[in-house]
Amino acid sequence: MNRQELIANRRAVARCHMRLTIFHLGGVFALLIAGARVDDYLTEAHSIAHSIFVLAILPAILLLVASLVWQLKRAFRKNNLLCPVCKARLDGSNGQVAVATGICGECGNHIIEECGEHS
Numbered sequence: 001m002n003r004q005e006l007i008a009n010r011r012a013v014a015r016c017h018m019r020l021t022i023f024h025l026g027g028v029f030a031l032l033i034a035g036a037r038v039d040d041y042l043t044e045a046h047s048i049a050h051s052i053f054v055l056a057i058l059p060a061i062l063l064l065v066a067s068l069v070w071q072l073k074r075a076f077r078k079n080n081l082l083c084p085v086c087k088a089r090l091d092g093s094n095g096q097v098a099v100a101t102g103i104c105g106e107c108g109n110h111i112i113e114e115c116g117e118h119s
């Protein structure tokens, strides 16, 4: 991977990260709003339905959060944004160090091909 590829991959993952976060947080808020509306509708007479609804909405929210985490991990792998040596994510300060110096900010190994190098 050269420096330009690393920069392009960081941008691709940042866009993907933003899109996935907005989508999943939107889903969580939609579930919470739907839960509040249904909660207003259900009365004491519907206590079993209320319990089932509450027991179903919490795992749904956890599934959305787990899906977000899993898809972000996949985006890092797919865009080759992991250190080839230690598999640390090359976002945040790790990625900034790698772009600036060619060295992984986590393990300190050289991970960027310089011009003229081939691997």
Ligand SMILES: [Zn+2]
Pocket (backbone or CB within 6 Å): 083, 084, 085, 086, 087, 088, 104, 105, 106, 107, 108, 109
């Ligand atoms: Zn590393």
